[in-house]
Amino acid sequence: MNTTPKDPLHGMTLETIVNALVEHFGWTELGQRIEIKCFRIDPSVSSSLKFLRKTPWARAKVEGLYLFMRREQARAARV
Template sequence: MNDEINYTNNPLHGLGLQDLLTQIVDHYGFEILYAYLNINCFKTHPSIESSVKFLKKTEWAREKVEIFYLYKYKNLPRVSSEQFDLPPRKRIIPEGQTPREPAELNFEDAERVREKQTLKAAQHGKTKRYQNGKQGGY
């Protein structure tokens, strides 16, 4: 019961996936969502219904959208290190942190974010290969 009370400070608490998606699509549009999240349901014949259907089946994509909602649309400060590994719906937003105006997003910034993510993934992959004893074994 106490866990449920703690989650009430999370903007995702009690918010359905369709309502969440409708809010961010109405504000940003499918093109910006695809540019930032790189999820194909926002690119090829996008609709709220088809996107909800996909997101309900695909946990990683749903969490990616929920993180976007919290930290871009609700424009909350970055999550603490203790909360980072938790799924977005289980994160506890500290008292006093309230949602702000949605972040201003554009395609140029989306491209920079994707380039940083690609570089980070490549560096992580190299580190992981090295740690597994496969030094440079491409």
């Protein structure tokens, strides 16, 4: 029996996701891809986490971008 969850974000914290996106894209590009103030004006992980935890639509965009980034990384690794 396979006990691996189907949700690719299972067990991942929002902080881990934000840190991975910042490491990969940087704040400037992240602010261009997802246009929210906490990524564009004086960005920090803590201010981003506060906003994203209160704003479901923004969190969904961040999680979607993270999944896109992971798929692109997996494709690049196969080549």
